[in-house]
Amino acid sequence: MPADSQAFDDLTKELKPHRVILVAVSKTKPIEDIEALYALGQRDFGENYVQELVKKKTALPGDIRWHFIGHLQSNKVKLIIPFVQLIQGIDSLKLLQEVNKQAGKNGRTVNCLLQVHIAQEETKFGLDENELALVINEYGAGRLPNVKLSGLMGMASLTENMEQVRKEFRYLKQLFDRHSKEIQSFDILSMGMSADFKIAIEEGSNLVRIGSRLFGERSR
Numbered sequence: 206m207p208a209d210s211q212a213f214d215d216l217t218k219e220l221k222p223h224r225v226i227l228v229a230v231s232k233t234k235p236i237e238d239i240e241a242l243y244a245l246g247q248r249d250f251g252e253n254y255v256q257e258l259v260k261k262k263t264a265l266p267g268d269i270r271w272h273f274i275g276h277l278q279s280n281k282v283k284l285i286i287p288f289v290q291l292i293q294g295i296d297s298l299k300l301l302q303e304v305n306k307q308a309g310k311n312g313r314t315v316n317c318l319l320q321v322h323i324a325q326e327e328t329k330f331g332l333d334e335n336e337l338a339l340v341i342n343e344y345g346a347g348r349l350p351n352v353k354l355s356g357l358m359g360m361a362s363l364t365e366n367m368e369q370v371r372k373e374f375r376y377l378k379q380l381f382d383r384h385s386k387e388i389q390s391f392d393i394l395s396m397g398m399s400a401d402f403k404i405a406i407e408e409g410s411n412l413v414r415i416g417s418r419l420f421g422e423r424s425r
């Protein structure tokens with residue numbers, strides 16, 4: 206199914222009163238689907254795979270803001286550093302140090318979100334509360350001058366139990382509020398996907414990452 210203008214219209218209307226940023230997650234979807242949403246005014250797009258992102262970036266207009274939302278391997282950081290708007294999935298200090306190094310080489314300051322593990326599934330990536338504090342401490346000490354920590358990102362459990370999902374988002378919001386006090390640059394709380402974005406917004410999200418609701422189901 207191509208990008209659906211009705212779904213986009215409905216979603217932007219729903220998000221508008223909350224002043225929430227919409228990142229359209231276009232992973233696995235063809236260039237034409239992105240062009241269709243671009244024509245409707247969407248500029249923030251999210252991708253999970255480095256090669257796919259680089260290919261799409263080359264083929265599409267230069268004013269698209271590309272968000273990297275997947276699990277990023279250190280050896281691929283340099284491929285996206287020259288152009289990426291926001292790296293949302295920083296899940297280790299080592300990865301953040303590599304981003305800092307490559308950003309320096311490119312003469313850029315790169316915006317990053319720290320990903321926190323809030324779900325029950327072990328398979329999901331992310332820092333725990335203690336690792337998060339450690340990374341923030343390192344940043345606060347000024348040892349990562351070429352990155353800007355803009356906030357936190359998290360993915361809730363894949364479950365029908367919406368009270369569980371709400372609890373996880375609430376926990377992430379608490380961590381966000383706690384660290385916002387020390388880190389001036391914190392202003393983005395990225396939580397919520399197609400199935401749970403309404404709860405995420407109720408719990409304080411100001412950036413949602415939405416794929417299937419806009420582009421239709423994915424095969425992977």
Ligand SMILES: *Cc1c(COP(=O)(O)O)cnc(C)c1O
Binds near residue numbers: 253274360414
């Ligand atoms: C794929 C993906 C999304 C979008 O998921 P939908 O359920 O299709 O809206 C959001 N965030 C991350 C990190 C993803 O990998």
